[in-house]
Amino acid sequence: MPDTLLTIRDLHVAYGPKPILRGAGFDVRRGECLTLLGANGSGKSTAMNAICGFVRPSAGSVSLEGTELAGRPAHAVFAQGVAQVSQARDLFPDLTVEDNLRLGAMRRGGRESGETLAHVYARFPRLKERRAQAARTLSGGEQQMVAIGRAMMSRPRLLLLDEPSGGLSPQFCEEIARIIEQLKADGVTLLMVEQNLNLAFRAADRFIVLRDGRVVDGGDVAAMAGDHDAIVRNIYL
Numbered sequence: 663m664p665d666t667l668l669t670i671r672d673l674h675v676a677y678g679p680k681p682i683l684r685g686a687g688f689d690v691r692r693g694e695c696l697t698l699l700g701a702n703g704s705g706k707s708t709a710m711n712a713i714c715g716f717v718r719p720s721a722g723s724v725s726l727e728g729t730e731l732a733g734r735p736a737h738a739v740f741a742q743g744v745a746q747v748s749q750a751r752d753l754f755p756d757l758t759v760e761d762n763l764r765l766g767a768m769r770r771g772g773r774e775s776g777e778t779l780a781h782v783y784a785r786f787p788r789l790k791e792r793r794a795q796a797a798r799t800l801s802g803g804e805q806q807m808v809a810i811g812r813a814m815m816s817r818p819r820l821l822l823l824d825e826p827s828g829g830l831s832p833q834f835c836e837e838i839a840r841i842i843e844q845l846k847a848d849g850v851t852l853l854m855v856e857q858n859l860n861l862a863f864r865a866a867d868r869f870i871v872l873r874d875g876r877v878v879d880g881g882d883v884a885a886m887a888g889d890h891d892a893i894v895r896n897i898y899l
């Protein structure tokens with residue numbers, strides 16, 4: 663029996679009269695990286711936002727080890743150990759790298775943040791070199807590292823990554839794959855949305871495909887042995 667961290671059942675989200683998620687359901691297993699695939703507009707970001715409390719589902723369940731999160735505000739979900747790195751990254755551009763990172767420790771009231779900060783710097787030596795610089799002076803890839811590092815500062819049980827490769831170079835995609843491996847080694851469970859299928863299949867253990875607001879496909883990445891064509895057809899056709 664797989665050890666499940668997050669259980670989503672029959673999740674419905676609508677923006678006004680427009681239904682986006684229409685009964686989506688899936689599990690995220692402890693310690694894995696699950697990637698959420700689907701065509702543009704299929705509801706991937708909406709699912710992430712419903713999990714972390716940015717949008718309110720009209721029905722359904724989001725259960726983190728038995729604690730119901732559906733409909734709870736974002737700060738309450740964050741307090742349960744669910745951190746999101748959104749596409750926008752949401753850094754404070756005029757604060758230093760280090761101050762941006764320290765803000766991530768607020769869930770734990772700033773406790774032991776020195777130790778966690780040292781760990782983040784060990785994972786991202788480039789951020790240590792740039793710790794006194796304003797976040798806005800960093801490259802896009804470095805800003806993404808700050809956003810991930812800030813989420814790590816909260817020592818999340820579940821980390822949601824929405825398009826970590828977004829707008830960044832192919833070299834940086836390699837870096838993201840490496841970072842995801844390290845996060846898993848640190849015991850973090852990941853749910854990721856990623857349009858770059860090379861990265862998605864390289865970094866993820868399992869995938870699911872959303873279409874018309876429901877999960878229509880899914881499986882183990884390793885079991886596909888590199889043959890991704892059927893999945894790609896299922897996403898886009």
Ligand SMILES: Nc1ncnc2c1ncn2[C@@H]1O[C@H](COP(=O)(O)OP(=O)(O)OP(=O)(O)O)[C@@H](O)[C@H]1O
Pocket residue numbers: 677682700701702703704705706707708709
């Ligand atoms: N706040 C909002 N208000 C109204 N409509 C929205 C809102 N956010 C998203 N939508 C619409 O909901 C649909 C699903 O959007 P969502 O961002 O979840 O899709 P996605 O699968 O992540 O797409 P993409 O791959 O393009 O990022 C889209 O048609 C989008 O325009």
